[in-house]
Amino acid sequence: MSKHVLITGGAGFIGSHVADRLLAKGYRVRALDNLSPQVHGEQRQRPDYLDPEVDLIIGDIRDPDTVKQALEGIDAVFHFAAKVGVGQSMYEVADYLNTNITATGVLLEALMRHPVDRLVMASSMSIYGEGMYRTDDGRLVEGSRKNGDLQKGDWQAYGPEGEPLSPVPTTEDKAPSIASIYAMSKLDQERMSLMLGETYGIPTTALRFFNVYGERQALSNPYTGVLAIFASRLLNGNPPQIFEDGHQRRDFVSVHDVADACALALERDEAVGRAFNIGSGHDVTVTEVAQRVAAALGRDIEPLVTGKYRTGDIRNCFADISLAQEQLGFEPKIRLDAGIRSLSAWLEDQNAEDRVAEATRELTVRGLAL
Incomplete structure (x- = not known):
């Protein structure tokens, strides 16, 4: 009999793929x-x-009874359910902590009573x-940036x-x-999952996703991935909005x-008990990405x-994927273009x-965008 896998957040972008x-x-x-309406719209339909x-199963991962039901007959779990948005997290603090950390605690407690063959988070x-x-x-x-430099338009990281x-x-590392x-x-x-996985004998892996893009990403969610945000702007005849000077690399x-x-x-x-970078192994500036999306959509709109x-x-962060290549056999096949x-x-x-x-105004009012 084939293994039965549970994906939390499984109706979302990455989970559905x-x-x-x-x-x-x-x-x-x-x-x-x-x-979630922010991802799936107010109708909240499948x-x-x-x-x-x-x-x-339409339900809240923070509810122990719902999680218990979802785990019945399950052999392995992918834990993707989370609120995603760097800027939004800085003012919806309690909701992000509750949805991401508390929910993970509920899932891990359930897995203590219902161990599985593999947990991937x-x-x-x-x-x-x-x-x-x-x-x-x-x-x-380590590189760092100071607010004083940013206020003067010096975007570089220094030693x-x-x-x-x-x-x-x-x-x-x-x-x-x-x-x-x-x-x-x-x-x-990540730390909760790896620690309790080892403690309770649940083989656990953490995948550190870089900037994931593709079909099914929520286009009307202003806190989603940058390519979807750029596409949403372009489809509405608006230029992609880029912070700083656009030369930051991802x-x-x-x-x-x-x-x-x-x-x-x-x-x-080989995946058990470890964390792996999952990226393309290539870096590109944010401005270049915006221009490529515009060209692919046939929109003559400069960012x-x-x-x-x-x-x-x-300023910059891009993946070394050699560990995933060596230990998982991971080889990205799809180039950016x-x-x-x-x-x-x-x-x-x-x-x-x-x-x-709307999202930018929210950040500006709160002093998070300057």
Whole structure:
């Protein structure tokens, strides 16, 4: 009999793609999702993209009885349920802590009573803060930025003694540097899961996702991934809005490659007890990404580089994926241009409400965007 897998947050962007991958491999899949209006709209209906073979339980992961029901007959769990949004987390503090940390505690307590063969949880590159840097003389150091420099429009990260730095790929052994409530909650989720997994004999893996993009991302959620936000702006005839000077560098990874990584983490013994970067292994500036999305959508709209900054934003962070390649056999297959073309084809049939200005005003009023 095939294994039965539960995906918390399984009706969402990443969870639904992982469900597709697992069904194709012969697994049975159940999803637990509260169909949050911020992601799924006010109707909170089962999304059309969710495979009909997925057994969807609509409920709150913070409710122990709901979690107990969802775990019946389950052999493995993917824990993706979370509120996602760096800026929003800085003013909806209690909700982010409750949804991300408390809910993870409820799930872990349930797993103590109902052990499974594997737990895979979604962590985040946000736990790193600034990525890794190298000095001119070859030393690897932590980079940092000061508010005084940002207020003067100096966006660069500097070394401990103010020395200039060059960004390099970030490895899993970089110490966390927490710059938002969201990042703190993801680090707590990761540490709770790995610690209690080891304590109670539940083989556990944490996957630190970098900037995931692709079809099914919520286009009307102004706190979702940056490519979806750019697409929403462009579909409404508005320029993508970019903070600072647009030269900050990120790693954008296709959701299809992420689904591959999740399947590998479920099946590989080498994954147990470890955290892995899941990215593309390539970096690109935010301005370049905005221009590529506009070109793929056939919109002759240049991005608007604001010269402003948001509290908690970082300059550079992109993934070193060598550990996932060596231990999981993970090899990203979809290059950025191909992924954006696939995304743009899906976008042709989508409607998007552009709520970026509303979200920016919210951050500005609270002193989080300057």
